[in-house]
Amino acid sequence: MFLGVVQSFFLAFVLLLRSSNNIGLRWFGASILATALIFLDVYVCYTGLIKYVLFLNDSTEALVLIIGPTLYLAIYCFLKREDVTFKKHWWHFVLPIGYFLSQIPFYLAPISVKYNAYIGAYYSKFPSAKIPESFNHGYHYIKDIFDWLVLVTFLFYTILSLKMVWEEKSRLTEIGVKNRSSKYIFTRNTVAVLFLLLVIIFMVYYSFDDDGGDHYLGIFHSCLAFLTTYVLLSESRFFEKSWVADKYETIGQSKSDLNLASIESYVDENKYFLRQDASLNDLASTLKVHPNHISRIINQGKHSNFNDFINQKRICFSQGKLVDPNFSNLTIEAIGALAGFKSKSAFYTAFKRHTETSPSAYIKSFSPKL
Template identity: 50%
Template sequence: MNAYQAIYDQIPIRFDMASQVMLIGIVQGFFLALVIFLRASTKSAIHWFGWMLVVQCLVFLDVYLCYTGLMKYVIHLNDSTEFLVLLIAPTLYFFLYTLLERKHFSFKKFWPHFVLPTLYLLSQVQYLLSPQAIKLNAYLGAYHRDLGFVPVPDDFDHSYHHIKDRFRWLVLSSFVFYLFLTAKLVWKAYKRGKMSTKNIRMDKYSFSRNTVIIFLVLFVCLFLVFLNFDDDGGDHYLGMLETLTIFITSFFILSESRFFEKSWIADKYETLSSTSVAFESVEEMLANSEYFTNPDISLKQVADKLGTNANTVSKLINSETGMNFNDYINQKRIERSKIRLLDPDFSHLTIEAIGQTVGFNSKSAFYAAFKKHVGQSPSAYVKAKNNEKRA
């Protein structure tokens, strides 16, 4: 015990620029995650962004404690967040998937992504339950080898090191795999052409593309740190990079905020009785009633049916789809018209009449909207589909 206390007392406490930067980023990250959890729907993509922040902040809180030496006061927690490092890349992928695919996260579908972190956690149970002397030696080996080590029982089983010694390669492999998946996801969304930059300041594609770029920068820095440091002594560089990333993210979130808009308090659509509504509610209401086929549909009518105000619905559609209300409704009409143009039950109707059944008041409006969303006229679309069937 005397040897333990002697080395324990020699562990220095340091507060420098690197530690301050890390601490600011960790606090900002937890605060941003809290705001997201309080404001965002649990089914929304941004909710996964909040979980991604929580995972990263917990990991870098561990790095902060180790770097400053404060870990000696909670030595039983040393390396307790290692398995979370293997969740950083997956949670980023889950966020982009729900954002770009507009599909809810399903554990049944995505459970394989949790296999590696879970297996690693199970492989380290022996270490997590080990005496404090073992954890102190692990910390000393990573940050203060010059202080020596404390004695441990000779019969203690260190077999968990077989996996622990390969942790860095597991992390790098995870980042490479998910960097490929996220890049593929963004490219797929770009090729679909679902996102437009005309109506919003930061569209989904641009945000997702920038996220992948940051992901790539983080991977390069991770590789360089692993290449130049045999222990965990370079992790604070990653912590400072994470702080920069969190503040860049905070900047873009704040710049999209209504707080900076003119007359945001006295918005002409907003009332004191306004309530928030999820985008899924808009989609469900329009789908269930096929209300979008009503030629007289208006933004205010949709808002009234949802019990909110027109400005809220407009901004929600804008942020989720990158389209204004009219384009959003027309897209739904065009999708329905594509089905009816090929449906034998509607073969007795002219193309103009089919346009009227989905809500268009004139032939010109139908043709213009169809060409905008499909890239060809209705007649050309029907001809192309019939040729495909005959081929």
């Protein structure tokens, strides 16, 4: 369990420090940091080290209610491709903040209260300490339903996350994308883990009183910490041969095997241009060649760079959808997103550059004239 806690802290700090331009990874890192603090608390309780910091007993309970919201917001950023701010999504944190405020009397309670709470959970046969008669135990009303709050929170955010992944799957199927992006697969697996965690929490709460089964959750957390590290390292370019390749060195596929026709064939057949995360490095990694080699082929064959090459295909796709009656219920911005553009401004700029007209003017040109 201790190794899992250490690994979680390391992973959380890496994600929080190295993902300044990716809000989704920051929320994911915040979730991992919360779990690291929670299971550090569990570890010191199981080992008896809590006696040195008894005043911190049960101080991480509110963080348990943060795991669901932070994982959901990370998935939201990945799939909706929108940044999430606390100002806009504050309501997700009403429950954990409310629970924290309700437990302030316990946090400020005499050490004897903390001692009794600890031995009551782990050593019920030990004698309890004497508590001042004037002490108010009103906080127990909320504390007694903490397990139910955890289960309801995890169930709620599992359903929300599952709904979002299902909608993304339907969207990709609708536009004919066969190969799922790494981002989609990662979020789908995250939802699966969230559901599995919900099941394990329910089984532990059902089988044990108080905190008796937390070590099972700790084992699951440790395995998950190392598995997450493995997944993130697997996605890193560090292990790709192209990471240390010479400028025009190709990997796996020789220069003679790759040409403009084969590149276009892959991009068109797999609807690669519809992916918002489409990039020269990603395509090169998929085709197992150096990015500069693909760039040179496109430059020579199309007299344009990679971004223009991809945007041209996106514009052709969007032109068909803009005048298709089956897509008349979608806004211009939605069709732009469907075509792979990350923002409305990017879509309008690319559309005007390639067609010398705006999307709205293009639609009007196909409207019946009265």
